[in-house]
Amino acid sequence: MFQTLVFHEIRPKNELDLGQRPIKVADNYADSLPLALYDELSHFEQRIRQLVENGSHFLxxxxxxxxYLNGTTxxxxSILLTFDDCYQSLKKFAYPLLKQYDIPATAFVATGWLFDNPSPYDPAVSRVLAKSELADMSDVFAYANHTSHFHQRKGTTESRPMWETTDAFIADLKEANAIVPITDVFAYPFGLYDQNTVATLNDQGFYLAFTTKTGTNDHSTPRLELNRTIVGQFTPL
Structure with missing residues (x-):
């Protein structure tokens, strides 16, 4: 049995006090990250220390x-740490702490959001990193598929893989897999998916896929619908 945690943005309190901010991505998709998905830096540091001190095993x-393949115990x-979208705060705040504690983690990359060149950290927006910056953190992070340009939503019920054709979704998956090193693991954009999405991933050879449903995972949990608990500033320590 194991638990998966997902973080998005990690910011110091003075930045969180400024409120919600827009995302800034290379393909110009416009959205804003809900404040509930931000985690305060001091909380994040506390969480990591507590996990280490409590004897957590990081997967x-x-x-x-x-x-799942071998039925091992x-x-x-056991905890899998994941981070979505690869915002600048991943490099500025999460990476140094995880490196300090020698903790492995997974980052799910919307590859169409990545910029060609790095930019200075900007507290006013949720800006995504550049491709080269991911390589700089590869001693901590493994990178997997979070779509290329399909990390888009309609409201809170539908993500782009759900409204596009299957062929278009497959093309986007392949575009992302041309960049990420791990090509058989996926995280559903915004945690939104349907059974057609699951079937497409299965047909394309994906072995694991992560939702944002809270709960632990055991051998009975479907490999393409794994639970993943969102951690944000309102999540109790």
């Missing part, structure tokens, strides 16, 4: 694959 994607308190 890699290879560990999770082996759990995982150590108690």
């Amino acid at each position: 890699t994607l290879d560990d999770v694959k082996a759990f 995982l150590p108690e308190k």
Whole structure:
């Protein structure tokens, strides 16, 4: 059994006090990250320290694959740490702390959002990193598919893979897989999906896919509908 946690933006309190801000991405998709998805930096630091001090076992994607492929037993308190979208705060705040504690993590990349060149950290927007900056953090982060240009939504019920044709979704998956090193693991954009989305991933050879449904995962959890608990500033320590 294991638990998966997902973080998005990590910011110091003085930045969170300024309120919601727009995202800034290379393909010009316009949206704003809900404040509930931000985690305060001091909370994040506390969370990581507590997990380490409580004897948590930090998983890699290879560990999770082996759990399902071989039916292996995982150590108690097994946790997979994940981060979505690759905002600048990932490099500025999360990476140094995880590196300090030698903790592996997974980042799900919307590759069409990545910029060609790095930019200075901008507290006024949720700006995504450049491609080269991901390579700089590869000693901590493994990178997997979060679509290329399909990380878009209509309200809170539908993501772009759900309204596009299957062929268009497959083309987008392949575009993202040309950039990310791990090509058989996926995270649903905004956690939104339907069974057609699941079937397409299965047909395209994806082995694991993560939702944003709260809960632990065991051998009975469908590999393409794994639970993943969102951690934000209102999540109790």
